[in-house]
Amino acid sequence: MSALTDLLAFQRQTEALSSVAERLGWDQETVMPRGAADQRAEEMGAMEEVLHERRTDPRIGEWLEAADPQTPADRRAVQLIARDFARTSRVPARLASELARLTSLAQGIWAEARAKDAPEDFLPTLDQVLMLKREEAACLADGGDLYDALLDDYEPGMTGAQVAALFDAMRPRLVALREDVLGAARQPQALSGHFPQETQLRLARTCATAFGYDWTRGRMDLAVHPFSSGRWQDSRITTRVVETDPFNCLYSTIHEVGHSSYEQGIDPDYAFTPLGRGVSMGVHESQSRIYENQMGRGRAFTGWLFTRMAEAFDGLNITDADAFYATVNRVTPGYIRTEADEVQYNLHIMLRFDLERDLISGRLDSRDLVEAWNVRFLKDFGVVVDRPANGVLQDVHWSVGLFGYFPTYALGNVYAGCLNQALRAAVPDLDTALAQGDATPGTEWLRENVQRHGGLMPPAEVIEAASGVKISPEPLLDYLEQKFGGIYGL
Numbered sequence: 001m002s003a004l005t006d007l008l009a010f011q012r013q014t015e016a017l018s019s020v021a022e023r024l025g026w027d028q029e030t031v032m033p034r035g036a037a038d039q040r041a042e043e044m045g046a047m048e049e050v051l052h053e054r055r056t057d058p059r060i061g062e063w064l065e066a067a068d069p070q071t072p073a074d075r076r077a078v079q080l081i082a083r084d085f086a087r088t089s090r091v092p093a094r095l096a097s098e099l100a101r102l103t104s105l106a107q108g109i110w111a112e113a114r115a116k117d118a119p120e121d122f123l124p125t126l127d128q129v130l131m132l133k134r135e136e137a138a139c140l141a142d143g144g145d146l147y148d149a150l151l152d153d154y155e156p157g158m159t160g161a162q163v164a165a166l167f168d169a170m171r172p173r174l175v176a177l178r179e180d181v182l183g184a185a186r187q188p189q190a191l192s193g194h195f196p197q198e199t200q201l202r203l204a205r206t207c208a209t210a211f212g213y214d215w216t217r218g219r220m221d222l223a224v225h226p227f228s229s230g231r232w233q234d235s236r237i238t239t240r241v242v243e244t245d246p247f248n249c250l251y252s253t254i255h256e257v258g259h260s261s262y263e264q265g266i267d268p269d270y271a272f273t274p275l276g277r278g279v280s281m282g283v284h285e286s287q288s289r290i291y292e293n294q295m296g297r298g299r300a301f302t303g304w305l306f307t308r309m310a311e312a313f314d315g316l317n318i319t320d321a322d323a324f325y326a327t328v329n330r331v332t333p334g335y336i337r338t339e340a341d342e343v344q345y346n347l348h349i350m351l352r353f354d355l356e357r358d359l360i361s362g363r364l365d366s367r368d369l370v371e372a373w374n375v376r377f378l379k380d381f382g383v384v385v386d387r388p389a390n391g392v393l394q395d396v397h398w399s400v401g402l403f404g405y406f407p408t409y410a411l412g413n414v415y416a417g418c419l420n421q422a423l424r425a426a427v428p429d430l431d432t433a434l435a436q437g438d439a440t441p442g443t444e445w446l447r448e449n450v451q452r453h454g455g456l457m458p459p460a461e462v463i464e465a466a467s468g469v470k471i472s473p474e475p476l477l478d479y480l481e482q483k484f485g486g487i488y489g490l
């Protein structure tokens, strides 16, 4: 047996075990009995230990040394295994386990502080998380920039400086559009009424099917925070229901279908290899966003959805499809990132990106974080934050040590903009299908150009090859100005 064969066989089992661990996590967030938390923690801890041992197995180093991959897929697999191996070897086991322990505690402390609106209860813990994250970043950075080292985990190849330049180019046009939209004379009506859970879930299933979700290789359950989990033959989605706001359920579902379709669409030959999953968080988010926004919130699909919703809920307070399209895309001032519309969403991300970069570099002290957040929010959104739960305490990410993750949401939007431009040129009659509740031509194009490749190419390469342009925010900004200019009569 060659070193490459041994390496890939070993990796195959590691991938299978980590997929089992992921399914335990899915179970915990969906159907696990409430009283099983302690047992599950021990089960997951045991899995993590086995996985950590496998990922740091010294034989990987020897196989990597001797491996002589011949095909592009094998070369890339070796490259990705080497990258992971180097990463896990650079971070001492002591630091990795301290981080795991502290962040699991910190998540609980954050949740309590948020419920009590008491940032002072959380900030000392955040400071400890930050110290460990800086230490981890220093191990990974090898003398380079600390933030870049963390970002590289989620968006390989991207640097903080590149993200900053991208965001600087976007901010003025987004702020201007936001002001024009909020000040426009024409304002869409809000949807109101009571929308029973069962009916929402039935419609959500119809929407998932419309977007090509393969139910023979997936399922949908309820979760507090919707997510997707798994790949290949078992890629599951979750959704949530708010009985006064059916868009929450329907668009979370379409969003997660985007993530899940990516995993379902990867070339089955890559199963149980490092190529067999989405290549980065940004590319992943580009799929969920293009399904949810460019296709799902477009005039064509919302026209179809209007008829389905009016039928299912026995009439709506919105009476025609054009008004309904405006309602779906309604822009209102708000504090919360996860509830933000397409116009304001990226501004929420820019704020977090700048603050977390300063926290990691030490330019910002965690004791000054609340003040820094509030000042910046007022500047970018023109609104005074009313309470910490609506401000600095709203997101879980920092408590669990996710620094460098936030920008991938906005990168996903930027990538989706580039992809949408190419998709519309390649499939000019996409809207005809979407108007009939059928996103198949969109899914087919995305599958052929993005999804099937999995981890074969680096993130920027797959986006640029698919969209035929250098990554830039222009297509997204043009799309937003055109869309919202139309809805608001600008």
Ligand code: ZN
Pocket (backbone or CB within 6 Å): 255, 259, 285, 288
């Ligand atoms: Zn997402």
